[in-house]
Amino acid sequence: MQSETKASVEQLTSPAGNPVAVLRFEGDIASTSKDAVLGTYQALPKGTSLVLLDFTKVDYINSSGIALVIQMLIEASNSGQKVFAFGLSPHFTKVFTMVGITKYAGLYAGQAEALAAL
Amino acid sequence: MSESKTTNVEVRVPSRMGFEKVAMSTAAAVAKLMGFREDRIEDLKTAVAEACINAIEHGNRLNEKLSVGVVLSASADKLEVKVIDDGKGAKTEPGKVHKPDIDRKMHGEEDPRGMGMFLIQSLMDEAEWVAGANGNSSYVRLVIRLDKEAA
Numbered sequence: 001m002q003s004e005t006k007a008s009v010e011q012l013t014s015p016a017g018n019p020v021a022v023l024r025f026e027g028d029i030a031s032t033s034k035d036a037v038l039g040t041y042q043a044l045p046k047g048t049s050l051v052l053l054d055f056t057k058v059d060y061i062n063s064s065g066i067a068l069v070i071q072m073l074i075e076a077s078n079s080g081q082k083v084f085a086f087g088l089s090p091h092f093t094k095v096f097t098m099v100g101i102t103k104y105a106g107l108y109a110g111q112a113e114a115l116a117a118l
Numbered sequence: 119m120s121e122s123k124t125t126n127v128e129v130r131v132p133s134r135m136g137f138e139k140v141a142m143s144t145a146a147a148v149a150k151l152m153g154f155r156e157d158r159i160e161d162l163k164t165a166v167a168e169a170c171i172n173a174i175e176h177g178n179r180l181n182e183k184l185s186v187g188v189v190l191s192a193s194a195d196k197l198e199v200k201v202i203d204d205g206k207g208a209k210t211e212p213g214k215v216h217k218p219d220i221d222r223k224m225h226g227e228e229d230p231r232g233m234g235m236f237l238i239q240s241l242m243d244e245a246e247w248v249a250g251a252n253g254n255s256s257y258v259r260l261v262i263r264l265d266k267e268a269a
Contacts, residue, residue: 031135060139062167063237067230070223077224091160098240099233100220 003027003059005036009044012052014118020050022111026057029065037068041075049081050118054111056087066099073104086114127190131170133178133203138170141188141201148190149197154264161241162197162262168234169201169258177203177256195264196243202257205250215239 006026014020021044029037044051053069055061061069076083086108088096093107101107108114129144131137145166149159170186178184187202215235222228239245244261 060167062138062164062171063233064171064231066233070220070230074224074226074230089160091157091164095164095237098237099218103220104224 005029005033007036007040009040012115014050014115016118018050018118019048020052020115020118021045021048022052022054024054024057028060029058029068030060030062031064031068033065033068037065038072038075041072051076051081051083052111052114052118053083053085053105054087055085055092056111058087058092061092061095066096066101069101070099073101077104082118084108084114084117086111123193125192127192129188129190130185131174131188133174133180133182133184133186135171135174135180137186138167138174141170141186142167144188145190145197145199148192149262152192152197152264154197154262158262158265162199162260165238165241165245165260165262166199166201168238169199169260172234172258173201173203173205177205179205197262197264199260199262200257201260202255204254205256215245 004027008024010022010024012020012022023040025036073083083105085105088107096102096107106117108117127144127148129141131140142163146159146163149162170188173186174180178186184204189200191198216232218233218236219228223230238260242260243263246259248257248259250256
């Protein structure tokens, strides 16, 4: 009964000229979202060094979904990638901050601000 | 909503992941009627969702023959939510809810999961886990208080 998580990837270039892989999520992020979250991340081209997570169209994230994001951050860290995120609601920005994710992934309000930081 | 008595709303949801959203929406609707601020309603939604998920997954072990009961009691200054399952109760004592350690998680020293109780306790004004007698009908009691400005 969870709303299916949709995920897509877009390759962008930051204002600084750096290639960035943007993972765009849509719907709910919960325990059933492993393929959409981790699967999409793991399919990124080798050599990807900057990853941007777009939560603009995510309606609901529970603690299991947050755990999947953390698993992604673990893999990214092991690969030497930098991860940033944008589009979280004020509430989920607060929740991500409470669990400490901001220590490993910068959070921004919108895509433009996130890209400018890369 | 009446200021002089408690108003009760009860919901029963199947022990299937996803149905916590029904309880979330009901709690949000009651809180809105009571005049809670939007940010507090979001806190309540997350706490109720996490409580229901724990009840579904751990209390009722995803047994769809069992249901999770959610009882909302609205009074003049607070909303109390009880989430009831047929399990033996949370193993962690309320005063000892584990605070997630992101550094340990990132280094593989702690399970990435297991943040539900922490979120519940952090987002609510009160959270109490009660083990049921005879090993069933355990519940978590959540309380969110109305700010005087919002009343």
